[in-house]
Amino acid sequence: MFVGLLLSALNVCALTPREEIEANPLKAGGIYLAYPADEISSVASERPKGYTPFYLSHYGRHGSRYLISDRDYSDIMGLLRDAASHDALTPTGLDVLSRLDTVWIEAEGRGGELTPLGTRQHRNIARRAATAFPEIFKGDDAEVTAASTVIMRCAHSMFAFMEGLKELNPHLDIARESSERHMVYLNYHSPESGPYSSHEGPWYQDYKRFKAKNTRPERLMALLFKDKGYVKHHVDQERLMWQLYWLAVDMQNMETPVSFMDLFTTDELYGLWETANFNFYACNSSYPLANGEHTANARNLVGDFLSKADACISGRRHGASLRFGHDGNIIPLTALLKIDGCHSDAIEPEDLAAGGYANFRISPMASNLQMIFFRNNKNADDILVRVLLNEKPATLPIESAGSGLYSWSVLRPYLAGIACAD
Numbered sequence: 087m088f089v090g091l092l093l094s095a096l097n098v099c100a101l102t103p104r105e106e107i108e109a110n111p112l113k114a115g116g117i118y119l120a121y122p123a124d125e126i127s128s129v130a131s132e133r134p135k136g137y138t139p140f141y142l143s144h145y146g147r148h149g150s151r152y153l154i155s156d157r158d159y160s161d162i163m164g165l166l167r168d169a170a171s172h173d174a175l176t177p178t179g180l181d182v183l184s185r186l187d188t189v190w191i192e193a194e195g196r197g198g199e200l201t202p203l204g205t206r207q208h209r210n211i212a213r214r215a216a217t218a219f220p221e222i223f224k225g226d227d228a229e230v231t232a233a234s235t236v237i238m239r240c241a242h243s244m245f246a247f248m249e250g251l252k253e254l255n256p257h258l259d260i261a262r263e264s265s266e267r268h269m270v271y272l273n274y275h276s277p278e279s280g281p282y283s284s285h286e287g288p289w290y291q292d293y294k295r296f297k298a299k300n301t302r303p304e305r306l307m308a309l310l311f312k313d314k315g316y317v318k319h320h321v322d323q324e325r326l327m328w329q330l331y332w333l334a335v336d337m338q339n340m341e342t343p344v345s346f347m348d349l350f351t352t353d354e355l356y357g358l359w360e361t362a363n364f365n366f367y368a369c370n371s372s373y374p375l376a377n378g379e380h381t382a383n384a385r386n387l388v389g390d391f392l393s394k395a396d397a398c399i400s401g402r403r404h405g406a407s408l409r410f411g412h413d414g415n416i417i418p419l420t421a422l423l424k425i426d427g428c429h430s431d432a433i434e435p436e437d438l439a440a441g442g443y444a445n446f447r448i449s450p451m452a453s454n455l456q457m458i459f460f461r462n463n464k465n466a467d468d469i470l471v472r473v474l475l476n477e478k479p480a481t482l483p484i485e486s487a488g489s490g491l492y493s494w495s496v497l498r499p500y501l502a503g504i505a506c507a508d
Contacts, residue, residue: 103363103444107356111347114355115335116362117413119450120150121207126477129489131218134470137460139219141398142406143391146211146454147416148239149204149246150339153332156197159190162329165321166310174313178349182310182330185344189333192342200239201339205246207452212250214477219458222404223255229398229405232262235273235412240264243452244410271386272411279379288375289368296364296435300357303327306349331358339451363445364435370417372429382507384419389505391457392498399459399469399494413449420448420455422504425473426481450476459494469494 107114133139153159166183169175175183216223223230232248234240241264248260281287303323311317334346350358367373370380387409394407420428428448432438453476462468472491473480479490484500486492 100442103360103439103442103446104356106444106446107359108352111352111355112335112338113444113446114359115338116359116445117366117449117451118332118335118339119446120203120338121211121450121452122476123207123210126214127474127479129472129479130474130477131214132472132489133219134460134487134491136463137470138463139221139458139460140404141395141459142215142219142222142408143395143457143459144406144454145387145391145409145411145416145419146208146243146247147411147413147449147452148200148237148243149207149452150201151204151239151451152193152196152199152201152340153336154198156194158197158329158332159186159193162186162326162333163190165326168320169311169313169316172313172316174311174316176310176312179310179312182346182349185346186333189337189340189342189344192340198237198239200242200246202341203339204239204243204451208243208246209250209253211452211454211477212247213254215456215458216251216254220254222406222458223251223258224404226257226259227404228255228258229403230258230260230408231406232260232408232410233268233272234262234264234410235269236264236266237412240410240412244408247408247410271390272409273415274383274386275414276379276383279376279383282373282376282379283369287368289364289373292433292435293361293365293368297361300361301327302354302357305351306330306354309349328358331355359446360435360439363443364438366413366417366445367430367432367438367443370414370421372421372431374431374433381418381422384415384422385505385507387415387419388422388501392501392505395457395459395494395498402466413445413453416449416453416455417445420475420480423480424483425475428475448475455480471497473497 113119163186166179170180170183232244234244244262248262252258301324306327307317307323330346330349334349337345372381427442430438430441430443432441456474458472460470470487470491471494473482474490484492485496
């Protein structure tokens with residue numbers, strides 16, 4: 087009862103998504119938010135009294151990355167260079183082009199790849215886990231396995247995580263693999279779910295309306311271009327606004343100390359984020375009109391958590407199961423588990439963020455779900471599991487022992503019911 091009241095009080099006191107973005111505009115990046123290591127809870131390293139940690143089960147999104155394609159940079163540069171050749175840019179427009187030239191030195195040829203920050207994120211997440219719970223990784227008999235999707239930024243994230251572990255225990259022998267055989271649980275998308283995320287899906291017309299409402303490029307175009315005729319004949323204004331938005335919010339993931347956030351007002355940033363927030367929710371999460379098909383994509387992943395935990399427990403082993411994938415996997419996973427704040431019943435785009443759903447809380451770069459298993463020192467059958475989302479206690483709709491802590495006798499049937507649901 088006390089735990090429930092405490093959590094309710096914390097929820098009441100929590101900032102709204104709008105207030106969080108006003109306090110930290112980088113959160114307007116949503117899934118492009120660099121991992122918020124400064125928000126990690128001290129509870130993440132706590133252990134219940136009288137229990138010893140023995141197993142870590144984990145799913146992590148790849149770390150910070152560059153924009154998906156080189157063209158996400160070069161298309162903007164090409165347009166601005168052409169405008170400059172026609173004397174159509176304002177001083178601000180010329181300055182933006184100059185900034186882009188600087189960014190291109192780092193970004194060229196690296197579209198979609200992990201940035202150095204992404205490597206550091208995973209190495210540090212691993213080090214924190216191994217430092218807090220060395221028993222899991224001790225000796226040369228710890229059974230640690232790692233699997234990633236076939237996308238290189240995920241494999242590189244896996245390697246960085248392993249590097250962090252081996253820095254603390256060089257004797258670890260970590261079986262690792264990046265291959266198609268693991269995609270059925272690491273990155274599963276059923277044929278049935280595809281139509282619900284297509285432009286023919288039930289979400290798309292509401293999304294188009296909402297996007298048009300929140301995309302107001304006139305002020306930005308006037309800031310960049312002094313020739314209205316050039317803009318009229320050569321610039322897709324809405325597209326350029328979105329291109330600059332993605333560029334601006336992704337710079338936090340790069341090494342080059344350049345920012346484009348000054349190009350946007352807070353209202354513009356919030357409107358663009360709110361639009362993208364609905365997009366990712368409607369195409370990956372618990373959007374009711376998708377009939378549960380998006381969240382069902384994560385059932386195989388829950389089943390993998392369950393089967394590997396059972397094997398570790400029954401074999402009286404210690405070690406870790408590490409998995410690396412994408413935002414499009416951790417978003418449905420956390421929604422399927424109904425972790426507090428990760429699940430919504432909103433249908434209208436205007437209701438989603440108003441109800442507290444915010445993708446930057448769920449899946450920033452290097453987002454991760456961890457289950458840390460503890461065995462009672464006096465009764466080996468008594469097992470507690472701490473569930474962490476981004477190294478903060480996760481609240482599930484089942485009986486809790488406090489601060490993201492659950493008895494395996496309660497958590498296991500909950501996971502089994504999800505994994506085996508029709």
